[in-house]
Amino acid sequence: MDISRRDTLIGLAALGLGSAVAPGKLFAGAATRSLRILVLGGTGFIGPHVVQHALDRGHDVTLFNRGKTNTDMFPAVKKLVGDRDNGLASLEKGEWDVVLDNSGYVPRHVKDSAALLKDRVGRYLFTHRFQLTTLATPGYL
Numbered sequence: 001m002d003i004s005r006r007d008t009l010i011g012l013a014a015l016g017l018g019s020a021v022a023p024g025k026l027f028a029g030a031a032t033r034s035l036r037i038l039v040l041g042g043t044g045f046i047g048p049h050v051v052q053h054a055l056d057r058g059h060d061v062t063l064f065n066r067g068k069t070n071t072d073m074f075p076a077v078k079k080l081v082g083d084r085d086n087g088l089a090s091l092e093k094g095e096w097d098v099v100l101d102n103s104g105y106v107p108r109h110v111k112d113s114a115a116l117l118k119d120r121v122g123r124y125l126f127t128h129r130f131q132l133t134t135l136a137t138p139g140y141l
Contacts, residue, residue: 034060038091038094040102041103043065050102084103084113095121101114104126114126
């Protein structure tokens, strides 16, 4: 059973942004408190939807990516340019409540960014697009 894009976004919102809102009010209005959210990726696949949802709820979003895809997207959002392959220097400073990692295609990349950020983030959520189907397998959850 495959998960639809809508179900994926709802799940990500619940995981990444749900801790800031009261139960039952996940999609109603602004969050009860603003989170500082770092999105690794953010301009392709599911990133734009997650970023827009966070912005609509009043969160402070920072994007980290290579600056090559959809560079004009989210002009008011702070952008850190770098590369997951030995180009994490722009992530060496800063603190965030939540990191949403949508762009870790190589295990080493996820490990490197998580290790670099571990003392400066509250939660690190990794989403791998190929695992979404596995999560929907009956009996898995």
